[in-house]
Amino acid sequence: MSVLSKLTVKSVTRASKQDPVQLRRRKLVAAIEEQVNVAATAVNGETYEVTRKTWIKNEQGEKVLVDKLRKVRPWFFEQDGGWYVLCKYGNKALTIGNGNAVFVKTLKDIAVALNTLKAATEAGELDEAIGTVVTKRSKSRS
Template sequence: MLVEKLRKVRAWFFEQDGGWYVQCKYGNKALALGKGNAVYVKTLKDVATALDTLKAAAEVGELDEAIENKLRNRGKKAA
């Protein structure tokens, strides 16, 4: 039986350290982007640009490896 359920959608960006951090998520987990799991931008206006860049990267397959790594480590817990 299918059931519709309301889910809280969390933002992919947050304010910290005098700027904004933008994450790319797969499900509810942030993907690894280079040295961390977020991109830092100075202003809220730059968040849209960062999200557009992440979208373009996803469309050409640049995030495929990060998604595969997240799926591979899905059931493993940190030691």
């Protein structure tokens, strides 16, 4: 009697339990929350940095895991006497209504605009814009 005959072996394909639309929403919400932190530090005149883990070789040639600071690029910029706020998925700006940016008067209003974009994302109002960016990205990779 062989060893494998003691096991019950079946063929199975794993079904994805997570909806891709929900995953995209969560990814965008996390990025918007990070941009809220970027805006809060910009109001104080500072730059926002996050730590990430990376592998580097030390003096002995061994690979070691270290924390490295990474600056987060803001989605907002000053122009035309106010501030423009982009909503990005990956590195592409989403189309919101008729344009791709929200205009606010002051740096302090950026957090309000970002929180509104976050609420719109959670409500599913940006699903079509995210889907457009994702399909363009997949077509360009082919």
